[in-house]
Amino acid sequence: MESGNRTAIKVKTTVKLRKELGGWLLASPYLAMAVLFFLIPLGWSLSLVFFDWNLISPVRNYVGFYNFREALSSTRVHNAFLNTYKFMAIIVPSVMVVSLGLALIVHHLPRLKQFYAVGFFLPYLASGVAISLVVRGILSYDSAFNEFLRSVFGTSPRWLRDSFWATLVISAMIVWKLSGYYALIFLAGLQGIPRELYEAAALDGAGPFTQFRKITLPLLYPAFYTVLVLAVGLCFGIFTEPYVLTGGGPRFATHTWQLEIYYQAFERFRAGYGATVAVLNAVVTFASILVIRRIVESWGTRRGFR
Amino acid sequence: MFPARRRRSVRIATLYFVATCVLLIMISPYLYMLLQSLAPWREVDRVFFPSSFGFHSYRWLLAGGAAALPRPWLRAWGNSALVATVVTLSRVIVGALVGYALAVLSFRGRRTIQNFILFHMFYPGIILLVPTFLLIRALGLYDTYWAMILPGLVSTWAIFMYANFFRSIPQEVVEAARMDGASELRIIFQIMIPIARPVTAIVFLFLFMERWIELLWDMIVIRDPTKQTLNVLLATMFGPYGGYQGPLYAAGVLLTFPIIILFLLFSRRFVKGVSLVIST
Numbered sequence: 001m002e003s004g005n006r007t008a009i010k011v012k013t014t015v016k017l018r019k020e021l022g023g024w025l026l027a028s029p030y031l032a033m034a035v036l037f038f039l040i041p042l043g044w045s046l047s048l049v050f051f052d053w054n055l056i057s058p059v060r061n062y063v064g065f066y067n068f069r070e071a072l073s074s075t076r077v078h079n080a081f082l083n084t085y086k087f088m089a090i091i092v093p094s095v096m097v098v099s100l101g102l103a104l105i106v107h108h109l110p111r112l113k114q115f116y117a118v119g120f121f122l123p124y125l126a127s128g129v130a131i132s133l134v135v136r137g138i139l140s141y142d143s144a145f146n147e148f149l150r151s152v153f154g155t156s157p158r159w160l161r162d163s164f165w166a167t168l169v170i171s172a173m174i175v176w177k178l179s180g181y182y183a184l185i186f187l188a189g190l191q192g193i194p195r196e197l198y199e200a201a202a203l204d205g206a207g208p209f210t211q212f213r214k215i216t217l218p219l220l221y222p223a224f225y226t227v228l229v230l231a232v233g234l235c236f237g238i239f240t241e242p243y244v245l246t247g248g249g250p251r252f253a254t255h256t257w258q259l260e261i262y263y264q265a266f267e268r269f270r271a272g273y274g275a276t277v278a279v280l281n282a283v284v285t286f287a288s289i290l291v292i293r294r295i296v297e298s299w300g301t302r303r304g305f306r
Numbered sequence: 307m308f309p310a311r312r313r314r315s316v317r318i319a320t321l322y323f324v325a326t327c328v329l330l331i332m333i334s335p336y337l338y339m340l341l342q343s344l345a346p347w348r349e350v351d352r353v354f355f356p357s358s359f360g361f362h363s364y365r366w367l368l369a370g371g372a373a374a375l376p377r378p379w380l381r382a383w384g385n386s387a388l389v390a391t392v393v394t395l396s397r398v399i400v401g402a403l404v405g406y407a408l409a410v411l412s413f414r415g416r417r418t419i420q421n422f423i424l425f426h427m428f429y430p431g432i433i434l435l436v437p438t439f440l441l442i443r444a445l446g447l448y449d450t451y452w453a454m455i456l457p458g459l460v461s462t463w464a465i466f467m468y469a470n471f472f473r474s475i476p477q478e479v480v481e482a483a484r485m486d487g488a489s490e491l492r493i494i495f496q497i498m499i500p501i502a503r504p505v506t507a508i509v510f511l512f513l514f515m516e517r518w519i520e521l522l523w524d525m526i527v528i529r530d531p532t533k534q535t536l537n538v539l540l541a542t543m544f545g546p547y548g549g550y551q552g553p554l555y556a557a558g559v560l561l562t563f564p565i566i567i568l569f570l571l572f573s574r575r576f577v578k579g580v581s582l583v584i585s586t
Contacts, residue, residue, distance in 0.1 A: 015484060018411075018490060019411040019412055019413050020413045020414060021413075022407065022411055022413070022490045023407045023411040023412075023413030023415075023416060024413060024415070026403045026404060026406060026407035026411070026490070027403075027404050027407050027408070027419055029400050029403065029404070029459075029460065030400060030404045030419075030423070030460050030465065031419070033400075033459055033460040034422070034426060034460070036441075037434075037438060037441070037456070037457045037460075038426055038429070038434070040437075040441060041434040041437035041438045041440075041441055042429070042433075042434065042437070044437035044440065044441070045433050045434060045436065045437045048436060048437060048440075055440075101328075102328065105321065105324065105325045105328060106325075108321055109321060109322070109325060110318060114576075116325050116329060117576075118570075118573045118576055119329045119332065119333065120328070120329065120332055121569075121576075122332065122333055122336070122566060122569070123332055123333075123335075125515055125562070125565045125566055125569055126335070126336075126519075126562060127518070127519035127521075127537050127540075127561050127562060127565075128519065128521070129519070129521060129537050129540050129541045129544075129558075129561070130339065130540065130558035130561050130562045131335055132544075133339070133540070133544070133554055133555065133558050134335045134338055134339050134555075134558070135335075136544075137338075137342065137350070137351045137551055137555070138338070138351070140351055140551075142351075142352065143351045143352065144351065144352055144353050144354050147352075176332070176335075180332065184580050237432070239521070239522055240521050240522075240541075243521070243541070244541050244544055257432075258432065258522065261432065261435065261436075262522060262526075265435070265436045265439075266439075266526050271436050271440065274435075274436050275433070275436040275437065278432045278433045278435060278436060279433055281430075281432055282430035282432055282433050285430060286430070
């Protein structure tokens with residue numbers, strides 16, 4: 001009896017020790033990497049913004065808040081700032097409509113739901129570079145597509161050399177890429193709506209359109225909210241498509257935060273200034289997402305969706 | 307047939323027709339890329355459906371590309387595969403180990419580590435771009451494979467996913483294994499990881515894809531063309547190879563289709579797996 005008790009205590013203490021030691025041991029790879037590639041760069045970025053440094057010279061000039069003042073008055077940064085909201089105004093509503101549409105299709109299919117959901121998701125896997133290649137090819141002056149447009153309308157747009165079309169093309173590429181992914185969020189929402197609600201509404205004489213407006217849309221509020229937050233956050237990180245297709249042009253119409261950071265830090269080798277623009281980007285992103293979330297949340301509460 | 311049933315079957319047939327059309331539109335850029343990569347060069351982009359098919363674009367590419375500006379395209383593909391595989395495997399394994407520690411082991415400091423990971427996860431990565439580059443250079447790793455691999459060995463998101471999943475597994479499973487004398491590592495690798503297969507599938511896929519199509523970072527830290535990933539090589543050859551659109555499409559296929567195939571292999575329980583991602 002006694003020895004059994006003792007082994008039980010022994011097992012207990014070793015288990016306790018194993019948990020204490022094991023916990024730290026298992027977490028140690030993460031902790032080591034977090035110190036090296038998170039905390040050190042984090043500290044470095046805080047000092048970097050106060051210096052003017054070209055990445056090579058041994059001399060780093062302390063410039064105080066000059067980098068911030070320059071960035072805040074730079075038209076390049078202004079363009080990146082405003083373009084983000086321009087992209088947002090196009091991308092967020094379109095991606096919501098398209099992904100909800102895809103989700104509705106999958107939801108109403110009696111069979112092969114999985115097949116179509118997977119198929120609609122495929123664009124999410126695309127490298128922005130490879131898709132930019134396709135878009136450049138399709139939109140090149142003597143492509144089959146433009147020949148077709150000219151044969152019908154007599155003229156074809158200048159696409160990527162036109163501010164309006166370039167913005168639209170890049171937005172469309174992003175909507176195409178994301179909608180299959182966001183459709184899965186809507187699909188999960190749709191599957192969570194109890195059938196009885198529709199049956200009751202049908203008994204009350206509500207047609208499919210009324211049912212959609214009065215039941216489906218309000219109950220999808222959480223899904224809309226998730227998609228909104230994801231899509232808004234994404235608009236602040238646009239890089240690949242404008243980098244390879246337009247270089248931010250024409251006349252900065254598709255210039256973005258990340259393009260500006262890349263250009264300043266790694267093409268003009270202005271490490272301090274590039275880091276400063278990155279800090280501004282993060283602050284603007286954080287503040288914008290916070291404001292947009294607040295607005296949508298209070299709207300949702302007022303309408304009773306939350 | 308009753309009219310109501312007939313109306314219903316017409317509706318379903320329409321739905322399938324619409325679904326198939328939308329599906330074709332969604333995958334049309336892939337189909338276009340594939341068709342154009344096989345087309346005769348004079349037809350590339352000039353016709354939607356080529357008159358004949360051949361592998362000449364691929365052969366030209368794998369032979370080294372333009373004589374005036376040869377580039378190691380096949381090697382770039384290997385670089386992509388190497389970097390993405392090493393990084394993703396490490397991220398998955400570290401994710402499972404740390405996730406297990408956070409979810410199952412109660413040790414002093416656990417809450418602190420958890421909160422720190424959340425802070426790390428939501429800290430805007432863009433701020434770290436320039437200083438991380440400086441760090442890589444200071445470590446003497448600029449223009450080496452390590453520059454692409456080392457900073458990405460750990461993913462806070464993977465840790466988060468595994469910790470969430472392991473929390474849902476009853477503690478008795480672990481206790482029973484401990485009573486049988488299993489070590490913690492053994493519990494992780496022989497019990498927890500096999501149970502977590504749906505999480506692993508989705509985490510592996512998302513992280514592999516993310517690493518495979520990375521552009522900005524790989525472009526910054528690599529200058530030597532023999533070390534570039536395929537994504538970077540394609541992006542930088544956009545202009546110089548502008549007259550060789552067919553081979554560029556072939557490179558696009560080599561870049562895109564491996565991920566699609568990998569995904570289709572993983573896709574059996576995909577929709578359910580993604581709900582794990584969405585719910586968190």
